[in-house]
Amino acid sequence: MIRICISKAATVVLVCAVIGLTMSGQMAFAQPVDQGEAALRAGNVTQARDIWEENVATGDAAAMRNLARLHYTNSIMDADLERAHTLLSDAVAQGNGDANLDLGYLYQNGIGVPQSLARAEAFYSKASQAGNLEAAFLHARLVLGRKASPIETRQALAELKATSDAGHPPAVAAVGDLFRTGTxxxxxxxxxxxxxxxxxxxxxxxxxxxxxxxxxxxxxGVADIEQAATWYERAAAQGNAASSYSLALVLYSDPEANDTDLARAFDYAQIAALAWNEGAQFLLGRMYLEDRATIPDPFEAYRWLDLAASANVFEAHHYRAIAGRELGPERAQQAHESAAQWFTENHATPHIHRLLSGNYHSFN
Known part of the structure; x- marks a missing residue:
């Protein structure tokens, strides 16, 4: 049972997860599973889009919501945020109350609309009232993250507790956050x-x-790197990019790391970098510059550092300059074009960026 202790000063809690993405990074769409979702799970985003476009034309509210998600998560190259908003509004009008969850996410993060936490809170409340646990969780987090009255705070804590008691994993973790911080x-x-x-x-x-x-x-009380690595490895083994990066960093940062440890660090950094973890892209670029985990390759270093820099990893700019100095202007330009090609070919993969506003990522 959660013991409620009202704090006079609430700390702002940032919501980092993109609605529509599960913890494994796969996109979760409206149930039941349809042909569009089956196509998406098979990795065919274009086919999924085409199927949902056809279903939208027949007034299918679930297809409207799913197609909107492809747009606002930038999972298709010609993503149209205005259309995403329209599709979600139409889905709500057709009786899909869960689409309020997505509208709340758009307003919370300013994706295609002016950012408005008040409107986000209102949309989450509507979806929560319809029984959506994710919406209840996000609604409670928004209330607890702003200046709220004691009554509002107690209600939000009760909502979070009920959602946690219902077994909704993000809500359970959110209660963990409160215990961790003493908020x-x-x-x-x-x-x-x-x-x-x-x-x-x-x-x-x-x-x-x-x-x-x-x-x-x-x-x-004391740092326990071995325990940390155990938990990172447990999550990384199940596909968590952040843990793959953390484990790579722990292994690589150990001055006594042997060749096996460094090889593992390289593998984990590569896995996370390919999953769009900007920290791992930066670390992988460093590895290609430093003669420890792999054979130095300034071209590969420049590619990964270029991608990390585009995702707002500040230090990547400095290391990219070092790689560029080794390559020379012509080869550096070729490395940049190679990075741009990888970006174009892979950016449809659902992912989130911690350092970019609204999760909007461009590559110039």
């Missing part, structure tokens, strides 16, 4: 780990990654 609840990091563990067992791989962070950041 609204009495700080109890060990209790937080219990919540994160439960959430992780239910599929929230970011929760497992957070446990790794707790051990790495000495939140139990």
């Amino acid at each position: 609204f609840l009495v700080k109890d990091v060990e209790k937080a780990i219990e919540y994160y563990t439960f959430a992780g067992e239910k599929g929230d791989l970011d929760a497992l990654n957070t446990i790794g962070d707790i051990y790495a950041f000495a939140e139990l």
